[in-house]
Amino acid sequence: MTENAPAWDETQPILEIENLSISFFTRLREIPAVMDFSCRVMKGEAMGLVGESGCGKSTVALAVMRDLGVNGRIVGGKIRFKGRDLTAMSQEELRQIRGSEIAMIYQEPMASLNPAMKIGDQLAEVPMIHQKMPKSQARALARQLVADVRLPDPDRILDAYPHQLSGGQQQRIVIAMALMSKPALLILDEPTTALDVTVEAGIVDLVNDLAAKYGTSMLFISHNLGLVMEVCDRITVMYSGEAVETGNITDVFDKMRHPYTQALFRSIPLPGADKTSRPLKAIPGNFPLPHERPRGCNFGPRCDYFVKGRCDAQEIPMLPVAGDTRHDSRCIRFDEIDWNAPIAAGVQHDSSHIGEVVLSMENVRKYYEVAASSLFKGGDTKVVKANETLSFDAREGETLAIVGESGCGKSTFAKVLMGLETATDGQIMLFDENVQSTPIQHRNTDTVSSLQMVFQNPFDTLNPSMTVGRQIVRALEIFGVGASDAERQQRMLELLDLVKLPREFANRMPRQLSGGQKQRVGIARAFAGNAKVVIADEPVSALDVSVQAAVTELLMDIQRKNRTTLLFISHDLSIVRYLSDRVLVMYLGHVVELGTTDQVFAPPYHPYTEALLSAVPIADTRIEKKRIVLEGDIPSAVNPPPGCPFQTRCRWKSQVPGGICETEMPPLRDVGGGHQVKCHLSAEILAGMEPVFTVAAE
Amino acid sequence: MLLFLFRRIGLMLVTALCLTIIVFALTNMPAKLETLAKTQAGSRMTDAEVDRWLERNGYASPMLVRYGEWLGVLPGWVRTEDNGTVTGRCVALRGTAEAAGERCGILQGDWGFSTRFRAGVAEVLTARLGATGLLMLWVLAVMVPMALIVGILAGMREGSRTDRALSTFAIASTATPEYVSGVLLIALLASSTVGLSPLLVSWGWIDGPVLFQGNARSALDDITFSNFTLPVLTIALYGMGYVARITRASMTEVMTQQYIRTARLKGVSFGKIVVRHALRNALIAPFTVIMLQIPWLLNGVVISEVLFSYPGFGWTLYEAAINNDIELLLASSVVAVVVVLVTQLISDVGYVYLNPRIRIS
Numbered sequence A: 001m002t003e004n005a006p007a008w009d010e011t012q013p014i015l016e017i018e019n020l021s022i023s024f025f026t027r028l029r030e031i032p033a034v035m036d037f038s039c040r041v042m043k044g045e046a047m048g049l050v051g052e053s054g055c056g057k058s059t060v061a062l063a064v065m066r067d068l069g070v071n072g073r074i075v076g077g078k079i080r081f082k083g084r085d086l087t088a089m090s091q092e093e094l095r096q097i098r099g100s101e102i103a104m105i106y107q108e109p110m111a112s113l114n115p116a117m118k119i120g121d122q123l124a125e126v127p128m129i130h131q132k133m134p135k136s137q138a139r140a141l142a143r144q145l146v147a148d149v150r151l152p153d154p155d156r157i158l159d160a161y162p163h164q165l166s167g168g169q170q171q172r173i174v175i176a177m178a179l180m181s182k183p184a185l186l187i188l189d190e191p192t193t194a195l196d197v198t199v200e201a202g203i204v205d206l207v208n209d210l211a212a213k214y215g216t217s218m219l220f221i222s223h224n225l226g227l228v229m230e231v232c233d234r235i236t237v238m239y240s241g242e243a244v245e246t247g248n249i250t251d252v253f254d255k256m257r258h259p260y261t262q263a264l265f266r267s268i269p270l271p272g273a274d275k276t277s278r279p280l281k282a283i284p285g286n287f288p289l290p291h292e293r294p295r296g297c298n299f300g301p302r303c304d305y306f307v308k309g310r311c312d313a314q315e316i317p318m319l320p321v322a323g324d325t326r327h328d329s330r331c332i333r334f335d336e337i338d339w340n341a342p343i344a345a346g347v348q349h350d351s352s353h354i355g356e357v358v359l360s361m362e363n364v365r366k367y368y369e370v371a372a373s374s375l376f377k378g379g380d381t382k383v384v385k386a387n388e389t390l391s392f393d394a395r396e397g398e399t400l401a402i403v404g405e406s407g408c409g410k411s412t413f414a415k416v417l418m419g420l421e422t423a424t425d426g427q428i429m430l431f432d433e434n435v436q437s438t439p440i441q442h443r444n445t446d447t448v449s450s451l452q453m454v455f456q457n458p459f460d461t462l463n464p465s466m467t468v469g470r471q472i473v474r475a476l477e478i479f480g481v482g483a484s485d486a487e488r489q490q491r492m493l494e495l496l497d498l499v500k501l502p503r504e505f506a507n508r509m510p511r512q513l514s515g516g517q518k519q520r521v522g523i524a525r526a527f528a529g530n531a532k533v534v535i536a537d538e539p540v541s542a543l544d545v546s547v548q549a550a551v552t553e554l555l556m557d558i559q560r561k562n563r564t565t566l567l568f569i570s571h572d573l574s575i576v577r578y579l580s581d582r583v584l585v586m587y588l589g590h591v592v593e594l595g596t597t598d599q600v601f602a603p604p605y606h607p608y609t610e611a612l613l614s615a616v617p618i619a620d621t622r623i624e625k626k627r628i629v630l631e632g633d634i635p636s637a638v639n640p641p642p643g644c645p646f647q648t649r650c651r652w653k654s655q656v657p658g659g660i661c662e663t664e665m666p667p668l669r670d671v672g673g674g675h676q677v678k679c680h681l682s683a684e685i686l687a688g689m690e691p692v693f694t695v696a697a698e
Numbered sequence B: 001m002l003l004f005l006f007r008r009i010g011l012m013l014v015t016a017l018c019l020t021i022i023v024f025a026l027t028n029m030p031a032k033l034e035t036l037a038k039t040q041a042g043s044r045m046t047d048a049e050v051d052r053w054l055e056r057n058g059y060a061s062p063m064l065v066r067y068g069e070w071l072g073v074l075p076g077w078v079r080t081e082d083n084g085t086v087t088g089r090c091v092a093l094r095g096t097a098e099a100a101g102e103r104c105g106i107l108q109g110d111w112g113f114s115t116r117f118r119a120g121v122a123e124v125l126t127a128r129l130g131a132t133g134l135l136m137l138w139v140l141a142v143m144v145p146m147a148l149i150v151g152i153l154a155g156m157r158e159g160s161r162t163d164r165a166l167s168t169f170a171i172a173s174t175a176t177p178e179y180v181s182g183v184l185l186i187a188l189l190a191s192s193t194v195g196l197s198p199l200l201v202s203w204g205w206i207d208g209p210v211l212f213q214g215n216a217r218s219a220l221d222d223i224t225f226s227n228f229t230l231p232v233l234t235i236a237l238y239g240m241g242y243v244a245r246i247t248r249a250s251m252t253e254v255m256t257q258q259y260i261r262t263a264r265l266k267g268v269s270f271g272k273i274v275v276r277h278a279l280r281n282a283l284i285a286p287f288t289v290i291m292l293q294i295p296w297l298l299n300g301v302v303i304s305e306v307l308f309s310y311p312g313f314g315w316t317l318y319e320a321a322i323n324n325d326i327e328l329l330l331a332s333s334v335v336a337v338v339v340v341l342v343t344q345l346i347s348d349v350g351y352v353y354l355n356p357r358i359r360i361s
């Protein structure tokens, strides 16, 4: 489609962004979202773009597509695609490039497909527009691509509407659509953030294979360093609208030359990190808003190596790192910093000793009855088995992690514990009291205040029209803490200290806080009544990495101080490994594995745990990982498979004689040292499992 | 689906029953009955004569009994005159005393007798409904495309000049009630002394005295551009603005959706985006509204038909009301209820059809 394009030879970059600056114009002011951003992507290369939320990653991607919306404008610089300047193109020229030469995939698959158009039509449209392909041929191509993205039964899928597919399937369709006309450049903006890890692993695999097959270059946007490592050859780290470091993956990961990159790596729980000996190091301070950037180096106020008079004296240019190929850093001191210095020995903690059993659950089950309703149907009901016979106990001062993918019943479990729902069956003992069927309204204040919860989304758990201080005081009143208002006021200030928020924040409204700060207020509220057991339901997954570290550390600190029992619900195995003492793995409402962190993270594994571990991207070049990609989707809890819940996706199934996986529910059995696994596999086979990760010799 | 239909029909019956009871009560108030007697048998009647007339014509029995007669659950009244002739509700309806059965209400298919038009209600209504159906057909044919085009043009580029101009037009058109726009249109286009027509005549562009006719009675025999445009336009303009604004709102919302961005970044041209990707999604809301709008248009029909003396359902309703034509009014109420519920049914089914997400599998 580029017959009239000037000749472009393959040794030149496919995409070359030069000193790009982008601003959004609002009524109040101009917001410079991206400044002086440069990067190059060569043919067949995958460039990763990482950075915290709001640093301008999506803005760069949309600028390449020249789709910044009504108020966004490129205010400087050039974007060259195969040598042609995209910023100077007419709408018609752009239209010919979009979808045929550059394709884009973004975060929410459901929202990017047209709900009223069949999948087949949406796919076939691309070659029909760009190659003027006849419809039948376009559909044949669509069918081939649907098969290429490894979707079962392509013919049925072509005839389906988007809502009839699962999230992972939809994302595959979006990928197929992007590849319909074999673009030279593919832009992926957080393509897997909305998906479960095992599904994500499948998609990443697919993207890698297809890019290799079609020779596509990629611009891969993510906030997950591990994921970038798995997909990309090169990486650009962005901070506050600028590129701060760029280079080959191995250079940047192993020999980073920018303090921000270093800080980022130190704030994520890599396998070496440990909550007692090498705690995570959060980046101090907050991300500057685009219109409040400091003079000189943007990272200055948060940088450990900041030197007054130099770092804030001038604009910092991008400087090449001697000795490496195409490795640049936006730091004037990178030659002076000792990059191999060990991490300043942070506070080390003694591992806290674990006390008495405070909470125990025995054979707890929770079924929901749902009306299988739709507009025209009558009212027959179906049973969703959200939790099946859960048994475990948790001790004082212990962190018990509950992991599993969406829909496995983690949150139901939390609700039952909290008394927001009553269990269908079984016993829940808190201290020595049976709270199983006591809904929260009927529990006494003692029970309520000793069992508290921190929610996933800090954005909607705070009352938006009440000051932070007032909300904490309210919680104190409810739990009956303090004799007078003055006493409660005092306690509230102490709680702010506990969660490391300045005391002035008591008078702020929730909207004046950042996500991490809101989550701290949520934690302060949970600890208002001296909670003994705290359930944290994905407390950090909505937060940026640097903030995640701070909130995680905070929880650990408080736990050490108050000897709280923490039930940490998460799908992120890296963080689970980092902070938990014991781990419980759930699949489709069943506990499939339970053991200490070391037991669960080392063989023998339950086959599901093995797949889950292998799916987690790890941002460490030395770790070698076995790739296990699960086929298919998680079955629905309304209609679980017979026998073992995992049998539809299990790769070990054939090792069990007699096919009993398909007919009999395996028992939860002890494989040594209190390590329990729900699987039919024989002890020998379990013992023979290989570890998922190995650290490559250096 | 069947259950759903049954429920809808049941609802329709209950509504019709309630409404007719109310109408029955209102039209059978003594003062109203007196009016009826006087319009039927001479305005100079004494009170005693009125009573006698009412008794002779079956209006003397208690109201509920007569409602029952109208429904056909109670036997119709029968009276043997002094001279031996038998009169009665069923006799009047069926012609002769022999043919008259015991009951003759709507359950038996007898809709009663119109005192205003001196003919069976059924035959009056079918003729008038036919006329109105024709009018509505033309109204919809003008209104729907106009509204959708205006709404989509305005909504596809929110905030543009086209949007602002069309939105203003749409708001102005809904804000003008039919009795204002009707009168304005007549003055502007259908008067031989003021407005456009004298001008056009003096330029020799039209033959007749007026561009359009202000009286649409002739449309009954032969619809022409000249006699039908104004009544159609009067009703259509009013409904158009509302539907156009709903369409615009729906369209602007759809245009900001991610899948529209997907289409744009696939290289689909703007026109195709609007037609292939946005239209169907944007039509879901207006479709429902158009269907719900039809009962409202009936309001406009009354005004417009009276204004342009077009003998349709609206005009008949008006005549029946001022003459207290009880049975005609009752039948009209039933028709109105049916129209409302049938349009709602179509709207629900259409919604399901347009929106694949809730289509039954």
Ligand SMILES: Nc1ncnc2c1ncn2[C@@H]1O[C@H](COP(=O)(O)OP(=O)(O)OP(=O)(O)O)[C@@H](O)[C@H]1O
Binding pocket: A024, A025, A026, A031, A033, A051, A052, A053, A054, A055, A056, A057, A058, A059, A060, A069, A071, A072, A223, A290
């Ligand atoms: N339409 C807009 N109007 C005004 N400001 C905007 C607009 N779009 C983005 N911004 C601002 O531009 C900056 C960069 O935003 P961008 O969406 O590119 O961040 P991002 O790195 O993609 O973040 P995330 O990881 O959350 O997706 C932010 O400060 C954001 O508030």
Ligand code: SF4
Binding pocket: A258, A259, A260, A297, A298, A299, A300, A301, A303, A304, A305, A306, A307, A311, A316, A330, A331, A332, A333, A334
């Ligand atoms: S320039 Fe100075 S403040 Fe900026 S990153 Fe380098 S050392 Fe830190």
Ligand code: SF4
Binding pocket: A606, A607, A608, A644, A645, A646, A647, A648, A650, A651, A652, A653, A656, A661, A666, A678, A679, A680, A681
């Ligand atoms: S019981 Fe069978 S299917 Fe289930 S996890 Fe074990 S091997 Fe796999």
Ligand SMILES: [Mg+2]
Binding pocket: A057, A058, A059, A189
């Ligand atoms: Mg983004």
